[in-house]
Each structure stands twice: as structure tokens, then as C-alpha cells.
Amino acid sequence: MTVKHFEGKIAALCGGVGGAKLALGLSCVLAPEQLSIIVNTADDFEHLGLSISPDIDTVTYTLSETVNPETGWGRKDESWRFMESLERLGGETWFSLGDTDLATHAIRTARLSGGARLTEVTRDIARALGIAVPILPATDDRLRTIVETDEGALPFQRYFVGRRCQPRALSLRYENAQNAALTPQVVAALEAPDLAAIVICPSNPFLSVDPILAIPDARARIRAAGVPVIAVSPIIGGRAVKGPLSKMMQEFGQPSDVDSIARHYADLADVLIVDEADRDTAFEGPVKHVAKTLMNTLQDRIALAAVVLDLTNELRGIKHE
Amino acid sequence: MTVKHFEGKIAALCGGVGGAKLALGLSCVLAPEQLSIIVNTADDFEHLGLSISPDIDTVTYTLSETVNPETGWGRKDESWRFMESLERLGGETWFSLGDTDLATHAIRTARLSGGARLTEVTRDIARALGIAVPILPATDDRLRTIVETDEGALPFQRYFVGRRCQPRALSLRYENAQNAALTPQVVAALEAPDLAAIVICPSNPFLSVDPILAIPDARARIRAAGVPVIAVSPIIGGRAVKGPLSKMMQEFGQPSDVDSIARHYADLADVLIVDEADRDTAFEGPVKHVAKTLMNTLQDRIALAAVVLDLTNELRGIKHE
Numbered sequence: 019m020t021v022k023h024f025e026g027k028i029a030a031l032c033g034g035v036g037g038a039k040l041a042l043g044l045s046c047v048l049a050p051e052q053l054s055i056i057v058n059t060a061d062d063f064e065h066l067g068l069s070i071s072p073d074i075d076t077v078t079y080t081l082s083e084t085v086n087p088e089t090g091w092g093r094k095d096e097s098w099r100f101m102e103s104l105e106r107l108g109g110e111t112w113f114s115l116g117d118t119d120l121a122t123h124a125i126r127t128a129r130l131s132g133g134a135r136l137t138e139v140t141r142d143i144a145r146a147l148g149i150a151v152p153i154l155p156a157t158d159d160r161l162r163t164i165v166e167t168d169e170g171a172l173p174f175q176r177y178f179v180g181r182r183c184q185p186r187a188l189s190l191r192y193e194n195a196q197n198a199a200l201t202p203q204v205v206a207a208l209e210a211p212d213l214a215a216i217v218i219c220p221s222n223p224f225l226s227v228d229p230i231l232a233i234p235d236a237r238a239r240i241r242a243a244g245v246p247v248i249a250v251s252p253i254i255g256g257r258a259v260k261g262p263l264s265k266m267m268q269e270f271g272q273p274s275d276v277d278s279i280a281r282h283y284a285d286l287a288d289v290l291i292v293d294e295a296d297r298d299t300a301f302e303g304p305v306k307h308v309a310k311t312l313m314n315t316l317q318d319r320i321a322l323a324a325v326v327l328d329l330t331n332e333l334r335g336i337k338h339e
Numbered sequence: 340m341t342v343k344h345f346e347g348k349i350a351a352l353c354g355g356v357g358g359a360k361l362a363l364g365l366s367c368v369l370a371p372e373q374l375s376i377i378v379n380t381a382d383d384f385e386h387l388g389l390s391i392s393p394d395i396d397t398v399t400y401t402l403s404e405t406v407n408p409e410t411g412w413g414r415k416d417e418s419w420r421f422m423e424s425l426e427r428l429g430g431e432t433w434f435s436l437g438d439t440d441l442a443t444h445a446i447r448t449a450r451l452s453g454g455a456r457l458t459e460v461t462r463d464i465a466r467a468l469g470i471a472v473p474i475l476p477a478t479d480d481r482l483r484t485i486v487e488t489d490e491g492a493l494p495f496q497r498y499f500v501g502r503r504c505q506p507r508a509l510s511l512r513y514e515n516a517q518n519a520a521l522t523p524q525v526v527a528a529l530e531a532p533d534l535a536a537i538v539i540c541p542s543n544p545f546l547s548v549d550p551i552l553a554i555p556d557a558r559a560r561i562r563a564a565g566v567p568v569i570a571v572s573p574i575i576g577g578r579a580v581k582g583p584l585s586k587m588m589q590e591f592g593q594p595s596d597v598d599s600i601a602r603h604y605a606d607l608a609d610v611l612i613v614d615e616a617d618r619d620t621a622f623e624g625p626v627k628h629v630a631k632t633l634m635n636t637l638q639d640r641i642a643l644a645a646v647v648l649d650l651t652n653e654l655r656g657i658k659h660e
Contacts, residue, residue, distance in 0.1 A: 067388060067448030099418050103442035108467040110449070117438040121424035127388030128431070146429040 024048065024327045026214030026334075029207045029243075031156075033058045033226020034073045035090035035260055036252055037219030038080035039313040041151075043323030044217070045081055046316075050150035054207035055081075058221070059136065059155045060163040060192055060229030063175045065113055066104075068123040069130050072175075073226065074140050074155060075122055082147035090260070093118050112180045137201050154207065156230040159198035163229055164191045174225070183262035187269045190224055195232035200239065208239045215330040216240055218249035220311060222263045223282050224270075231286075240286060246333040248326055249287040249304065251279045254312055255295035277301040289329060291322075345369065345648045347535030347655075350528045350564075352477075354379045354547020355394045356411035356581055357573055358540030359401035360634040362472075364644030365538070366402055367637075371471035375528035376402075379542070380457065380476045381484040381513055381550030384496045386434050387425075389444040390451050393496075394547065395461050395476060396443055403468035411581070414439050433501045458522050475528065477551040480519035484550055485512045495546070504583035508590045511545055516553035521560065529560045536651040537561055539570035541632060543584045544603045545591075552607075561607060567654040569647055570608040570625065571632055572600045576616035580633065598622040610650060612643075 028048060032041050032055050041055045055077055062071045072091070079085035079093055086092040096116035105111045115123065122143060129139045135158040144153050163174040167185035177183060200208075208216070221227055231237055240247060256275050258264040264274040272278040276296045283290065284303035292299065293311040300306075309325040312318065349369060353362050353376050362376045376398055383392045393412070400406035400414055407413040417437035426432045436444065443464060450460045456479040465474050484495040488506035498504060521529075529537070542548055552558055561568060577596050579585040585595040593599040597617045604611065605624035613620065614632040621627075630646040633639065 065449075066445040067390075067452055068445070069388075093424075097418065097420050097438065099438035100421065100441050100445075103414075103439035104445065106467065107442050107446055107464055109442060109446040117418065117420035117441075118424035120421050120438075120441065121428050121430060124387040124389070124421075124425065125428055125430040128386075131388055143428055146427065 024052070024214075024331065026212040027052050027054070027207075027210050028215055028217055028326070028330070029054045029056060029210075029213060030217040030219055031056050031221075031227055031230055032073070032077060032219040033221030034061070034076040036313075037073075037221035037226060038077045038085075038090070039319045040217070040219045040250060040322055040326075041077055042080050042316070043313070043319030043321070044326070045151045046320045047323045047327060050152075054152050054154055054204075056154050056156050056204050056207065056230065058226045058229050059157055060161045061174050061178075061225070062162070063173060065175070066110065066115075067127065068115075068120075069127045070113075070123050071126065071136065071140070071155070074136075074153060075119070077153050078122075078140070078144050078147060078149065081144070081149045081151060081153070084147060092116055113175060135201075137203055152203065152207070154201060154203045156200060156204060156236075157198040157233055158201050160194045161198045161229060161233070162193040163225060164193050166191065178262070183265060187262075187266050189270075190228070192229045192232040195229065196234065198233045200233055200236060205239065208243050213243055213245050214334060215245050215326070216243060216247045217326055218247065218283065218287060220250040220252040220259070222252060222258075222261055222266075223279065224263070224266060225261075237286065246288045246330060247286055248289045248291065248329060248333075249279070249283045250291045250311055250322070250326070251276045251293065251296070253279050253296075254293040259312065275299065280304055288333065291325065291329070345373070345535075345652065347533040348373050348375070348528075348531050349536055349538055349647070349651070350375045350377060350531075350534060351538040351540055352377050352542075352548055352551055353394070353398060353540040354542030355382070355397040357634075358394075358542035358547060359398045359406075359411070360640045361538070361540045361571060361643055361647075362398055363401050363637070364634070364640030364642070365647070366472045367641045368644045368648060371473075375473050375475055375525075377475050377477050377525050377528065377551065379547045379550050380478055381482045382495050382499075382546070383483070384494060386496070387431065387436075388448065389436075389441075390448045391434075391444050392447065392457065392461070392476070395457075395474060396440070398474050399443075399461070399465050399468060399470065402465070402470045402472060402474070405468060413437055434496060456522075458524055473524065473528070475522060475524045477521060477525060477557075478519040478554055479522050481515045482519045482550060482554070483514040484546060485514050487512065499583070504586060508583075508587050511549070513550045513553040516550065517555065519554050521554055521557060526560065529564050534564055534566050535655060536566050536647070537564060537568045538647055539568065539604065539608060541571040541573040541580070543573060543579075543582055543587075544600065545584070545587060546582075558607065567609045567651060568607055569610045569612065569650060569654075570600070570604045571612045571643070571647070572597045572614065572617070574600050574617075575614040575633055596620060601625055609654065612646065612650070
């Protein structure tokens with residue numbers, strides 16, 4: 019880690035597990051007011067009457083160090099008595115809800131039904147867990163990823179959890195994206211006068227980043243920010259670190275490699291940070307920057323965050339010359 | 340216990356803990372098709388986005404022997420990790436929800452929001468717990484007890500749990516009662532050709548029984564059934580076995596004794612079963628029948644149920660002569 023001093027702000031676009039790890043790293047090398055984490059909400063869904071926001075919760079639990087370290091999602095020291103009872107009572111058990119995790123959903127559900135915005139609820143839950151960094155839902159409006167598969171259209175969680183990504187994905191749509199708006203908080207983060215860079219975390223481009231980019235004005239506002247856009251590849255050595263990304267890329271007719279990621283972000287990213295394993299892979303579009311991107315430990319996460327900040331300083335130097 | 344054979348059916352009006360004990364006793368001495376338990380729903384409320392039906396759940400847990408034997412409500416072997424988490428997250432903790440109990444509320448909430456009737460949901464949860472006796476919500480329509488107190492109007496659970504019955508009760512109203520209807524299942528239970536008796540369990544008359552009676556036609560249908568109405572006093576030796584009944588009676592200017600209970604049910608009950616402690620208390624209205632009504636053990640509950648059936652046989656003999 020070489021960053022000694024960093025001025026200005028970072029806005030990070032983020033999905034769940036992989037993205038949250040870099041978000042945690044960034045939160046360790048920046049003051050809270052220097053970082054905004056803009057989180058995907060298109061995985062959100064309603065289940066058993068509860069409003070569930072998986073990516074927001076993963077980021078919140080990760081930043082508060084209450085996340086299950088084995089899985090990267092859910093809470094550590096979780097218990098499952100609710101699920102056992104639900105099963106005995108004949109309820110729907112395809113989506114696991116831990117006893118302590120349930121409290122998050124109950125609070126969110128109650129507050130949303132009382133008229134609060136997801137942004138407010140997310141802020142208050144994060145504060146209660148001691149998080150000072152703003153975790154910002156990309157939108158407070160309904161936005162839902164639908165996976166068109168060879169077995170028909172599936173809401174995201176039905177595809178992802180219910181069917182374990184087994185159906186062949188044909189295409190994706192982000193339901194209601196055209197009617198959704200970035201929140202004022204997200205707009206303010208992207209318009210911050212001292213914004214130094216926008217970071218696209220190593221999240222699934224199709225499932226976590228594209229839904230944010232599908233919100234009207236999102237791409238335009240990112241470009242209008244006039245700062246370096248630094249993406250971190252979620253693909254290492256030809257495969258996704260986690261989740262259905264590789265399978266999905268293949269189903270979409272794209273090789274599962276960093277070249278495909280570079281193409282995907284070609285019109286948006288100035289730099290693509292790739293792992294050392296991909297040092298020799300050439301691609302067009304964003305500038306290649308090599309670093310250790312696999313984040314097994316907290317130190318890995320902080321080190322990658324430092325790489326992002328160093329790179330930002332470097333690009334800023336270039337841009338400002 | 341003297342009942343050897345009982346023909347016909349019993350319909351029991353019931354609230355929570357005390358009533359549920361007699362309902363359990365009746366379920367032990369009758370075949371499932373001989374018993375219908377008509378349960379108060381005016382304590383129901385919405386909390387943290389969940390639809391909660393305290394009396395129905397108490398009856399369901401009691402009949403399935405999954406009730407907490409210490410309290411008479413909630414589930415045995417309960418855990419409280421949800422509540423701990425809720426507290427940490429700054430949620431509303433005035434109403435305790437156990438981890439396994441939560442599953443009941445989640446299923447009910449999801450099914451009600453999917454358009455199911457409370458009667459169907461209650462039936463399915465009871466079946467999942469192995470209960471064959473019909474547990475019938477008095478109504479599928481919204482019905483809510485509001486307590487007018489010296490601190491203003493309080494929804495029942497806010498008064499009962501939130502404020503531990505501390506405000507002085509001035510009067511009660513059963514919100515929306517005039518628009519509620521007995522369910523077809525309740526009507527069928529009261530119209531059953533082989534109905535032998537209607538039992539008013541030892542529940543709080545104001546909070547558990549009157550809300551049922553406030554539903555249009557309820558009193559008329561009970562009278563039209565043409566069978567003995569047997570009430571069991573919730574007052575023993577001048578005090579309520581449980582809950583705020585004695586305090587409430589005093590606040591309403593009524594002595595907390597079986598005479599007041601007799602007056603309360605004067606136009607409805609043919610017999611009032613009172614405890615041995617009240618053997619010498621005279622009252623007008625219903626015929627006094629003395630029995631051991633304090634139900635500490637399962638055997639006590641079965642014995643009191645047997646008293647009810649014996650009495651029904653006796654009254655039937657008289658009525659049919």
C-alpha cells in the first residue's frame with residue numbers, strides 16, 4: 019500500500035460480495051466523507067411479505083464486519099430457527115433467511131410501508147451498525163432484473179437462488195429502469211466538485227453494474243463527472259471469482275475473459291484493473307493496469323483499494339497536467 | 340372426568356391463554372369433527388410489516404403443544420436472535436417476536452397479501468402442526484379493539500403490551516365491527532344441526548368475547564342455535580386468573596367478581612360455571628354450576644372440558660324433556 023495521502027472523493031458502483039470487498043477496502047483507506055458506495059438494487063425482491071435488498075445488505079454487513087466470512091453474504095454467527103419453523107409450517111423455504119438477518123428485512127419492510135425511502139432506511143441501518151460511509155441505493159424506485167431463460171422469464175432471485183442459475187440465460191432486462199431515477203444522494207455523489215474518480219467494483223457487469231447504468235442519465239452523469247472511471251475486472255485468469263458470471267458470459271456468446279470485460283466497459287471505463295494472472299492478455303478500449311485483484315484477506319482488500327487510489331492520483335496528475 | 344360418551348358438537352368462543360386451555364381440554368375429549376373453536380381476532384395487528392394474530396396463534400400453539408408452558412403464549416423452546424438483532428439495528432422492540440414464532444407471522448403475511456383469507460391460512464398452519472380441530476377466526480374482516488384511556492385512544496396491543504395496561508381504561512370500541520361478518524365456517528358451526536352447546540371459554544369478556552359478539556348477527560345466531568350457552572367464569576375468588584380483567588372491571592365500575600361476569604353474560608348464557616372458590620356467591624341470570632375451573636395441568640383442562648360436556652348432556656336432557 020503506497021497511498022499516504024489522498025484528496026478528493028471516490029464514488030464506487032457496487033453489487034454484492036465481490037464489489038463489497040473492494041468497498042470495504044476503500045472504506046479503510048478513505049475518510050467516510052471521501053467515499054460514496056452506489057449499490058445495485060435490481061436484485062431486490064419481496065418474499066414472505068418482506069422487502070429484501072441483497073446487495074445493500076451484503077455491503078452493509080461487509081462494512082460493519084457482521085458479514086458471514088465463509089459466504090461473503092448473510093451475517094456471521096447466524097442462526098436458522100425461523101427457517102426450521104417455516105419449513106415445519108409448510109412455508110416457502112427456497113430463500114434462506116437467518117434469524118438476525120430477518121431483523122434487517124423487518125425494519126426495512128416496516129419503514130418502506132410507512133413511506134420512508136430505501137435510501138433513508140439503508141442509512142439508518144448502516145448507522146445503527148456503526149457505518150459512517152454512505153451506502154447509497156442507486157435508486158429508490160422499483161428496478162428488477164428479469165432473466166430471460168430457455169425456461170421462460172425468471173425474476174432474478176428465482177433464477178439465482180431458486181434455480182441456482184441452472185436455466186440457460188438468453189438475455190436480461192431491467193424492469194422499470196426507464197421509470198427509475200438515480201437518487202438525489204447518488205446524483206450529488208457523482209456531481210461532487212472534488213470527485214476524483216468513479217470506481218466500478220469487481221461485480222458482475224450484467225447483474226450488478228448494468229442495472230445501475232440502465233437508470234436514465236446514469237451513463238451521462240458518469241461521463242459528465244469528467245473524472246477517471248476505473249473498473250476492476252471480476253474475471254481472473256479466464257474465470258469469475260464467484261457467481262454465475264462465467265456461465266452467463268458463455269451463454270451470451272462472449273469468452274469469459276478480461277477482453278470481454280474491457281469490451282463491455284469500453285465506452286465508460288478509462289482503466290481496467292486486471293489481475294496479475296491476466297498480465298499478458300491484450301485488449302482494446304480501457305488502459306490495462308495490473309494488480310493483485312483476488313481479495314481473500316482484509317489486507318488484500320485494502321491493498322487493492324490503495325492501488326485504485328494510487329492510480330487515481332496518477333491519472334489525475336496526467337489529466338491535470 | 341365422567342363423560343363416557345358425548346354426541347353432537349360443541350362450538351367454543353375463545354380468546355387467548357385462558358380460553359385456549361379449555362379449548363385444549365375440549366379437543367382431548369371430543370373428536371375433531373365435534374368441536375369448532377371460534378377465536379377472537381380483534382387483538383390482531385400489523386407490526387414490522389407482519390400480520391400478527393395473537394389469539395389465533397395462542398390457540399394454535401396450545402392445541403399443537405408447541406406453546407410456551409411458562410407463559411401460555413408464544414412457542415416453547417423459543418429463541419430471540421431476531422429481537423436481539425432488531426434492537427441492535429434500532430428497530431421497534433416493544434412487542435417480542437421469537438425466531439420460530441416469526442415464521443407463523445411471515446407465512447400469514449405472505450398468504451394474506453396474496454389474497455388468502457385468514458381462515459384458510461389459520462387452517463393450513465394448524466394442519467402443518469398436526470391439529471385436526473377447526474380453529475376458526477371469528478371474522479376474516481378487519482376488526483380491532485381500541486382502548487379509550489385517560490391518555491387517549493390506544494390500539495389494543497399498544498395498550499396491552501406496549502403500555503402493560505397501565506393507562507386507565509375508560510371504554511372499549513371494536514373498530515370496524517359493524518362492517519365485519521362472521522365467516523361462513525363460523526356460521527356453519529353455529530348452525531350445525533347436531534350442535535349440542537355453545538361454550539364461552541374463560542377468556543376476558545371485554546377483550547376476547549365481546550369483540551366476537553360485536554360482529555353483526557353474532558348474538559342473534561348464538562340465540563338462534565337453540566342450544567345451551569355455557570360460560571366459564573374467568574374470575575376466580577374475586578380476581579382474574581390472568582391479564583388485565585380485574586383492573587379493567589374496576590375501572591369500568593364493576594366489582595371484580597363472578598356476579599359481574601353473570602351480569603355481563605346475563606342475556607346470553609344459560610349457565611355460568613364458577614370455581615369452587617365462588618361456590619357461595621349468589622348471582623342472578625345464568626344458572627350457577629360449580630367446578631374446579633383453575634387449569635394448571637393438562638388433567639385440569641380435560642377435567643373442566645368433561646364438566647362442560649356432562650353439563651351439556653344434563654341440560655340437553657332437561658331441554659329435550
